[in-house]
Amino acid sequence: MPVCRIRFWPMLGTGLLLARFACAQEVSTADRARQAIGQRFQEISAEKLDARGYVARPEQNLLPGVRLEDFRADLEQGSGDELAGKFCAAHSSSALAVNTFGPWRQNPQSLRLLGQTGFTALQFERKCPTGLRGIPPNLDLLLESPGAVIGVESKFLEILTPKPPKFTHSYQPEKLPQLEPCWAKLMESLSKSPEQYLDAAQLVRHYLGLRHQPEFRGRNIYLLYVFWEPENWRDFPEYRRHRIELAAFQEAVRDSEVTFVWHSYPDLWRQWQELGLESEHVRALQARYLLKI
Secondary structure (H helix, E strand, O other), X not given: OEEEEEEEEEOOOOOOEXXXXXXXXXXXXXXXXXHHHHHHHHHHOOOOOOOXXXXXXXXXXXXXXXXXXXXXXXXXXXXXXXXHOHHHEOOOHHHHHHXXXXXXXXXXXXXXXXXXXXXXXXXXXXXXXXXXXXXXXXEEEEEEOOXXXXXXXXXXXXXXXXXXXXXXXXXXXXXXXXXXXXXXXHHHHHOOOOOXXXXXXXXXXXXXXXXXXXXXXXXXXXEEEEEOOOOXXXXXXHHHHHHHHHHHHHHHOOOOOEXXXXXXXXXXXXXXXXXXXXXXXHHHHHHHHOOOO
């Protein structure tokens, strides 16, 4: 919404004041973040961004030590066709997830996440069908160990655009045998909810997908929501509201057999830093993404 300021100028010889309106377009929080991310990219990278904030090729958006050949097949089989477009944005949530977890794609055993180690598989853009028809939910990342499964949903600037929680008509409790009572109650309340910054409906679909996979049964299942924030996130109502919605969501499903956990990316990187995990890689992540807007 434009912000208009009124300045009053004296009219010579009349003693009257002439009002002049100066209107300036207010910069949204999303635009501020996008501009800051693009500026940081240009400061630390030899690659160039176009006017939209995109590089020419996917590999130009990767941090040192993250190799396109390690995860190309993962992204090409995903439903979003990420490599063909969105992945090239400096503000891409898919690229953020790959840049964060990419060094462990071929050797996940040494990764530590949610107190879990000894992972035997790490896959980006993993499809987890819910049992309903249509396009299955795609997790940004799936990690497996003998005793645990962690599904990861990654967010970057998407959390700054409120959206209504929507489900297609097929999402009926009687068609979803894996649906636990607390999640059923949450789905019902979401159907009556206004727009919010947290994409709660997407998280419900990921939960249903994780619960529907027979190969995951008998293991501890986690749904991890990891999101980017600037260092000065407290200065912006969108980020504060997003955290309030997250806390309410987590409380609503606390009795579930699927453990819902959320972390900001900066907090996750700090945890790895304290553990001495891939120190050089963590410093590269912070140099690229840790900033104020």
